[in-house]
Amino acid sequence: MIHGEIHQNVRQYINGRWETSATTGVSVNPSDTSEVVAEYARADRRQAEAAIRAATEAFPHWSHSTPQRRADVLDRIGAELIARKEELGLLLAREQGKTLPEAVAETARAGQVFKFFAGEALRGGAGGGGGENLASVRAGVQVDVTREPVGVAGLITPWNAPFVIPAWKIAPALAHGNSVVFKPAELVPACGWALAEIISRAGLPAGAFNLVMGSGREVGQALVDSAQVDALSFTGSAANGERVLQAAAARRAKVQLETGGKNALVVLADADLDRAVDCAVQGAYFSAGQRCTASSRLIVEAAVHDAFVAKLRQRLKTLKIGHALERGIDIGPVADEERLALDLAWVEIAREEGAEHVWGGEALERSTPGYYMSPALFLAKPSHRIAREEIFGPLACVLRADDYDQALALCNDTPFGLCAGICTNSLKHAMHFRRHAVVGMTMVNLPTAGVDFHVPFGGRKGSGYGPREQGRYAAEFYTTVKTGYMLA
Ligand code: TXE
Numbered sequence: 001m002i003h004g005e006i007h008q009n010v011r012q013y014i015n016g017r018w019e020t021s022a023t024t025g026v027s028v029n030p031s032d033t034s035e036v037v038a039e040y041a042r043a044d045r046r047q048a049e050a051a052i053r054a055a056t057e058a059f060p061h062w063s064h065s066t067p068q069r070r071a072d073v074l075d076r077i078g079a080e081l082i083a084r085k086e087e088l089g090l091l092l093a094r095e096q097g098k099t100l101p102e103a104v105a106e107t108a109r110a111g112q113v114f115k116f117f118a119g120e121a122l123r124g125g126a127g128g129g130g131g132e133n134l135a136s137v138r139a140g141v142q143v144d145v146t147r148e149p150v151g152v153a154g155l156i157t158p159w160n161a162p163f164v165i166p167a168w169k170i171a172p173a174l175a176h177g178n179s180v181v182f183k184p185a186e187l188v189p190a191c192g193w194a195l196a197e198i199i200s201r202a203g204l205p206a207g208a209f210n211l212v213m214g215s216g217r218e219v220g221q222a223l224v225d226s227a228q229v230d231a232l233s234f235t236g237s238a239a240n241g242e243r244v245l246q247a248a249a250a251r252r253a254k255v256q257l258e259t260g261g262k263n264a265l266v267v268l269a270d271a272d273l274d275r276a277v278d279c280a281v282q283g284a285y286f287s288a289g290q291r292c293t294a295s296s297r298l299i300v301e302a303a304v305h306d307a308f309v310a311k312l313r314q315r316l317k318t319l320k321i322g323h324a325l326e327r328g329i330d331i332g333p334v335a336d337e338e339r340l341a342l343d344l345a346w347v348e349i350a351r352e353e354g355a356e357h358v359w360g361g362e363a364l365e366r367s368t369p370g371y372y373m374s375p376a377l378f379l380a381k382p383s384h385r386i387a388r389e390e391i392f393g394p395l396a397c398v399l400r401a402d403d404y405d406q407a408l409a410l411c412n413d414t415p416f417g418l419c420a421g422i423c424t425n426s427l428k429h430a431m432h433f434r435r436h437a438v439v440g441m442t443m444v445n446l447p448t449a450g451v452d453f454h455v456p457f458g459g460r461k462g463s464g465y466g467p468r469e470q471g472r473y474a475a476e477f478y479t480t481v482k483t484g485y486m487l488a
Pocket residue numbers: 156157158159160183184185186214215216217219220221224235236237238240241243244258259260261291292293390392418463
């Protein structure tokens with residue numbers, strides 16, 4: 001496999017200027033660890049604070065920009081992401097490890113998100129529409145409800161979707177007139193930088209958008225702690241999300257969390273089993289299971305349990321695991337050495353706690369050194385840790401349910417509540433499930449992973465906190481409401 005270019009000018013973007021840092025790091029290709037993808041500047045707390053100052057100073061001007069100006073900026077960013085989706089998708093696949101088709105699709109999706117919020121800037125953003133006019137209960141008085149930007153938005157994102165998750169935070173933040181300090185995950189600096197490089201040329205005033213790449217502990221924490229950061233949107237692990245929530249609440253900052261899932265796919269006896277197996281394979285194992293919407297629990301009605309497991313095992317045997325850039329690969333490597341060790345440790349935990357091994361779960365050798373692992377499937381009990389804790393890797397478990405009622409109860413028996421799916425041909429069960437699954441998103445005869453970009457995204461319980469992301473609902477987090485009274 002030829003090595004791709006090494007991105008060497010991956011620097012901070014602060015107050016309209018590119019800056020190096022005292023220390024640097026490298027990102028390597030999880031499909032071929034001998035290949036360096038980027039040498040990047042690692043920001044320190046001082047640079048984070050400089051970015052916060054820049055965003056604070058830029059906010060008054062940017063927050064009073066016209067909706068047309070905001071729409072034009074976002075549309076340019078979206079158009080460039082879509083135009084360059086092959087080139088940027090290649091960078092994503094090299095740095096994060098998802099297959100090239102998935103990476104190109106994610107890049108295009110990020111562009112669509114920016115284009116959607118270009119429209120939002122005109123439709124319902126801050127400082128303009130998106131409000132209401134009402135007659136007052138007092139004669140001659142006019143009441144107006146409007147939305148205004150919140151201020152400086154600190155946006156902290158995970159490594160698993162390095163273009164589209166930043167897009168669905170940065171785009172609404174800017175569309176609604178906020179200024180931004182963006183901190184990508186340490187594992188994918190070149191992706192964060194490539195997105196920022198496009199944004200830097202889209203016509204924003206200096207300081208309206210800033211990029212600081214660095215550790216969560218230092219740079220992320222600086223955003224969380226700063227009194228100048230008015231709103232924090234965090235996507236990542238539940239543990240770190242909890243830390244962000246506590247610190248933000250302590251200083252009354254607005255906070256929005258997307259923190260993991262343990263999503264169920266229910267398969268009823270009347271389901272089309274081939275379709276159910278397709279939903280399970282896509283939902284549980286594509287992107288190496290590294291999606292918060294992954295179906296890690298497959299809850300199968302007893303009458304079809306053995307037939308479903310046999311079919312799924314057959315499909316798993318045919319999956320091709322390999323280099324993310326290789327044509328025809330179904331699953332690339334997991335994201336890094338730590339994730340591979342974690343995922344393999346979960347396989348051991350499954351065996352130790354008595355789950356029945358059905359398929360996979362071992363490290364794989366390929367022609368290049370990488371973090372390859374075969375997709376793992378176990379038959380588990382609801383009390384098993386692999387049925388209760390988020391793994392965020394290519395490992396799923398099957399739980400047996402006597403009937404629909406028990407399947408629904410098992411589905412809801414989790415501290416998470418992001419999404420849940422059901423495969424069935426019964427309209428009665430599908431409608432009941434959509435209403436009674438205690439989650440933020442439900443899917444019927446569809447994989448739990450893979451959502452639209454123009455409708456709300458998010459979960460309940462341990463999976464999310466604060467307003468939903470995406471679609472028109474993003475205005476709830478990125479604006480604040482003002483009620484005006486006027487005696488005409
Ligand atoms: O998370 P981490 P990762 C979850 C997924 C999994 C995790 C994987 O379920 O658990 O994300 O992403 C920064 N103060 N979701 O490993 O380690 C850190 O630098 C401030 C759920 O990246 O928590 C990184 O930028 N920031 C989601 C970001 O937080 C801190 C969809 C996330 O890092 C910090 C996708 C701190 N103390 C993944 N510590 C969903 N539910 O939608 C770390 N960071």
